[in-house]
Amino acid sequence: MNADIPPERPVRRYRRGRAHRLENIVMSALVRLGLIPHSYLLTTRGRRTGRPRSNPVTVVEHDGHRWLVAPYGAVPWVHNARAAGVVRLTRRCTTRSYTVEEVSAREAGPVLARYVAVASAARGYFRADPGAPAAEFEKEAGLHPVFRLTEVPERGGE
Incomplete structure (x- = not known):
């Protein structure tokens, strides 16, 4: 082993514990009220059940796009x-629809770097440190999917 290469930092694994549901309920209420910066309530349609599923998420802005x-x-x-x-995405009682486009590792790198800068609670799930170059985050893009959000225009008067 080369002494010049630092060992990889261990990364936390996400596990849904018993408190997961309660945590999501509390966080969702705080997000709906707009009390947590950069946070929104994400609603997706269940791919098997078709029922709406909601989770609090952090949305970042980078290079003129929302991610x-x-x-x-x-x-x-x-x-x-x-x-x-x-x-x-819902925040402060306002809901908007977005199309999602999953992006390549190269495009995801700078977005992940920005994400880690604003979402301090998730830093333990990344090997790259805050402030690391985007290339370090590109290496992790396969572990952290990134989606470009494009707002869907509302239909009016139909």
Whole structure:
């Protein structure tokens, strides 16, 4: 082993514990009220049941776009968003629909770097440190899906 190469930092794994449901309920209420910066209530349609599923998420802005990041990997909302291609985001009683487009590792790198800068609670799930170059985050893009959000115009008067 080369002494010049630092060992990889261990990364936390996301596990839904018993408190997960209660935590989501509390966080969802705080997000709906707009009390948590950068946070929204994400609603996806269940790919198997067709029922709406909601989770609090952090949305980042980078390079003139809004981005949805899955810091814990391909969790159920990621599979639902991929299948539907459309999600809804709610904050302060305002809901908007967005199409989602999963992006390449190269495009995801700078977005992940921005995400880690604003979502401090998720930092333990990344090997790259805050402030690391985007290339370090590109290496992790396969573990943290990134979606470009494009707002769906509301239909009026139909």
